[in-house]
Amino acid sequence: MVVLNNLHCSLSSATGNVLFLPAGHHSVSSNTRLFNGNVFSRSKNQRVTIRNSSSQPYIDQLNNAKLIYSVAPSMGHNKKSHPESHFRVPSIVLALEQLELTPEFRDSGEIIEIKDFNPASVDDIASVHERDYVSLLEFLDSTMKKDVVFNIGGGPTYATETTFQDSMVAAGAGLALLDSVVAASKINKDPPVGFALIRPPGHHAVQHKPMGFCVFGNVAIAARYAQRVHGLKRVFIIDFDAHHGNGTNDAFYDDPDVFFLSFHQDGSYPGTGKFNEAGAGAGEGATLNLPLPAGSGDAAVRAVFDEVVVPCAQRFKPDIILVSAGYDGHVLIPLAQLQFTTGTYYMLASGIKELARDLCGGRCVFFLEGGYNLESLALSVADTFHALIGDPSLASEFDDPNVLCEEPKAQVKEAIQRIKHIHSL
Incomplete structure (x- = not known):
């Protein structure tokens, strides 16, 4: 039993049960939801009505929404004891249900889940990755025996x-959300924000191989789709995962129409994302990497957002904002030491939503990346949802300030000043 202030999270890896009991909310029995392929059988998807269509009932429904989300848990993509496990998305979904952040608890229609959507096409994936790599992964998928797991790429990354197919569905869930957000923006000056609760994650995957738990670059694929299908030429990507999104970085390194901005822990995996990695050729200046010292914490992220993210976005003038939303910088996760809290993610989500509203007609989609402590992941995503629908944060109920160390404010200030000098902010 893990206790964090007024919230209790009980996890049994044998049955896959995760139970959240937040203070002030109804109790739910431990067998409410099992994490298995029967409950989360979302790989059998049908085409969502909004995908490349103009279904009026769905358009009308979007008019009242503040948040739309899709779920692709990839239950078959799992390796025992691996941190990037099939428990991740179900733990988030269960927390959303118990914190009443799903459609059945919001009769006003302010939250919508897209349940039926097509997987991404090979052409969608090939807009970012080499076709030979896509074909190889498809071949492994068709020839692999049940329960056999291969380590592929780096990270270590695995394939089952x-x-x-799971990765194609995950990418498709993001594209369906993008379609919906764009459709809503045509009828509403304040359209809903999208959040793709998907795995495997994507921001480490490079053109020719998987890497760092990531298989296909979901955000990068969505960026090319936004340009190709919706004519949204200028795409601004914010990556707040604790680790540098090298795959996304490389995909657009020489492209002036896609601005990639990442702040991450200095010296962490995969060792890229240095100050001087700022784009090449026509794309010089359209990549910004801000490595932060360990222990940076909430105040540092607020300074980064206000002093770096906002002016960069204002200068770039994007048509849409896409977000690699990684939650592995949380203080409860040992893979990084950034000391982010649930409140950090609420602040970031609120700021990004406002930025999208001010600069690009509210068009914004979040894509789940890292986050491997099921408790902190689920609660941080839930508080992100609170931010995106305009509800107050519940971070004070979840976060324990006693576990935080003093932030290295001088080092953070120096890093921000350095990046502002390099990019003339």
Whole structure:
């Protein structure tokens, strides 16, 4: 039993049960939801009505929404004891239900879940990755025997018999959300923000191989889709995962129409994302990497957002904002030491939503990346949802300030000043 202030989270890896009991909310029995392929059988998807269509009932429904989300848990893509496990998305979904952040608890229609959507096409994936790599992963998917797991790429990354199809579904869930957000923006000056609760994550995957738990670059694929299908030429990508999104960085390194901005822990995996990695050729200046010292914490992120993210976005003038939303910088996760809290993610989500509203007609989609402590992941995503629908944060109920160390304010200030000098902010 893990206790964090007024919230209790009980996890049994044997049955896959995760139970959240927030103070002030109804109790839910431990067998409410099992994490298995029967409950989360979302790989059998049908085409969502909004995908490349103009279904009027769905358009009308979007008019009242503040947040739309899709779920692709990739239950078959799993390796025992691996941190990037099939428990991740179900733990988030269960927390959303118990914190009443799902459609059945919001009769006003302010939250919508897209349940039926097509997987991404090979052409969608090939807009970022080499076709030979896509074909190889499909071949492994079709020839692999049940329960056999291969380590592939770096990270270590793994593949199972369902990895190819699961990854296509995950990318498709993000594209369906993008379609919906764009459709809503045509009828509403304040359209809903999208959040793709998907895995495997994507921001480390490079053109020709998987890497760092990531298979296909979901955000990068969505950026090319936004340009190709919706004519949204200028795409601004914010990556707040604790680790540098090297795959996304590389995909657009020489592209002036996609601005990639990442702040991450200095010296962490995969060792890229230095100050001087700022784009090349026509794309010089359209990549910004801000490595932060360990222990940076909430105040540092607020300074980064106000002094770096906002002026960069204002100068770039994007048509849409996409977000690699990684939650592995949380203080409860040992893979990084950034000391982010649930409140950090609430602040970031609020700021990004406002930025999208001010600069690009509210068009904004979040994509789940890292986050491997099920408790902190679920609660941080839930508080992100609170931010995106305009509800107060519940971070004070979840976060314990006693576990935080003093922030290295001088080092953070120096890093911000350095990046502002390099990019003339």
